[in-house]
Amino acid sequence: MSGSEPQTTGADASALEVARIQRRTVWVLSAGQVLGGLAFGATISLGAVLAAAVSGDDAFSGLATAAVTLGTALVAVPLAALSRHFGRRRALATGMAIALVGVVLVVVAVGLGSFPLLLAAFLLVGAGQAANLQSRFAAVDLATDASRGRDLSIVVWATTIGAVLGPNLTGPGEVLGDALRMPPLTGPYLFTVGAQVLGILLYLIALRPDPLLTAQRVVADRAEAKVAGAIVKPDRPITARYAIFAVAAAHGVMVSVMAMTPVHLIHHGADLTIVGFTLSLHILGMYLLAPVFGIMSDHLGRVQTILIGQGLLVAALLTASFGQESTLAVTIGLVLLGLGWSASTVAGSALLTEASSETMRTRRQGFSDFVMSIVAAAGAILAGIVLGWIGYGGLALVVGIAVVLVVGLSPLARGPRPAAVTG
Incomplete structure (x- = not known):
């Protein structure tokens, strides 16, 4: 492991200490x-x-x-390893350090006017x-079954602050960049650099003891001591695969519709202010109620909450499709889309974690993020083609196929509700 990590074994690894x-x-x-979120929002x-x-x-803007x-997809599996x-x-600090190099x-x-270098830089970002x-x-490495959804959702919710603030730093960043004679439009990246450096230092200094290494030691110590009730949880590969699919499908649905919404709204007379406001509400829908869905998944069950998320996605797609001529209807659809994504992602991530044995957990988590990112990229590309073929309303209905599959396959993953006490 790592010789510099604080040791938390034996008596120190008591339930209270954990x-x-x-x-x-x-x-x-x-x-x-x-x-x-602050760094990423300012960058994107x-x-x-x-x-x-x-x-x-302009054709290369996307x-x-x-x-x-x-870049997210390519790094996901190595970062999990x-x-x-x-x-x-170390993994989180490394990911942010690579992104920091990319931002620079x-x-x-x-400054050089090099488009290939720019794409390579964004790949690192x-x-x-x-x-x-x-x-x-990382938020659920040491969580219990009774709190796993809540703890995960709190960390997801925290993204809201940075994601909302990041894009709003463009104006001040430009003023600062002009004062420092930076290339045009790059001033806001000063805030990105600052946020990345602070994030790296935060993880390296404050994330001690390491949650994953501590969890691994707790499992090993209990197994060695044969602690009463310390039964190694069985691996449930079918449930884990379903969780990966549910998260990726919800992400693909969300990205496909969200990516085409600005184009659709502009073509129907909306100005950039309306487009920006709609996307801001969508982002709030994605993150603001994450703790609610986390607590819901802890009490109602992971699969049940995933299905609630699918219901919200259906409502979003129907609203966006049949109300495509109305800016208000599209905005409501985007908010519902964010809520459906949130419920599915929070509950699906918790389900994946508890359905995987300790030896398979991080591998599957990295694979899940890889699949999630690849589906997002493919969804964004294919959505443009579908939009040009059958329009925005048709796109919303087509991506609904993924929702039908998630609902249809849910019996494969059903199991007992999360236990209040774990061994």
């Missing part, structure tokens, strides 16, 4: 999510603009987001998003 470490872990991860908000400016062609998404061997602390290269690429995604799994 609970104390878990509370501290959730708070540290939440702070990290605020910084990560200008990505398309920079891609168009450096390439000289490649910035595509590069970030691809790094966690497995060296702990969450974005500024360099704009994707590592920061991979770290943000892995944070939700």
Whole structure:
């Protein structure tokens, strides 16, 4: 493992001690999510603009987001492997450090006018998003079945603060960038750099003891001591696969519709202010009620909450499809879309964690993030084709196929409700 990690074994690994470490872990991860969301929000908000400016062609503007998404997918599995061997602390800090290099290269690429370098830089930026995604799994390394959904959802909720603040730093960043004679439109990345550096330091200094390494030691100590009731949980691969599918499907549905909404609204006369307001409400829907869905999944059950999420997605798709001519209806649809994504992602991630044995858990978590990111990239690309073929309303109905599959396959994953006490 790591010789520098504080040891938490034997008597120190009592239930009370583990609970104390878990509370501290959730708070540290939440702070990290605020910084990560701040950095990522400031980066993505200008990505398309920079891609168009450096390439000289608006047709290439979408490649910035595509590069970030691809980078997230490519880093997800290696980052999970790094966690497995060296702990969450080093993995999360490494992901943010790679993203920090990417952000610096974005500024360099704009200064040099190099589009290939810009895409490579955004590819590295994707590592920061991979770290943000892995944070939700780090939040449940030491959680009990009774609190797993709640703890995970608190960390997801913390993303709201950074995601909302990040894009709003564009104006002040430009003023600061002009004062420092930075390339045009790169000033806001100063805030990104600052947030990334603070995030790295936070994880390296404050995420101690490491939650994953502590969890591994607790399991090993209890097994060795044959603690009463310390039964190794069985691996449930079918349930785990269903959880991966449910999370990826919800993410694909959300990204496909959300990515095409600005285009649809603009074509129907909406201005950029309305588009920005609609997307802001959508983001709030994604994160604001995450704790509600986390608590719901702890008490009602993971699969039941996933199905509630699918119900919200159905309501969103029907509202967006049949109300496509109304800006208000589309906005309501986007809010419902965010809520459905939130319920499905929170409950699905908790289900994946508790359905996987300790030896398989981090592997599947990394694979889940990989699949999630690949589906998002494919969904964004294919959504444009479908939009041009059968319109926005047709797109909303087509992606509903994924919802039908998640609901139809749910009996495969059904099991007992989360227990109030774990051994």
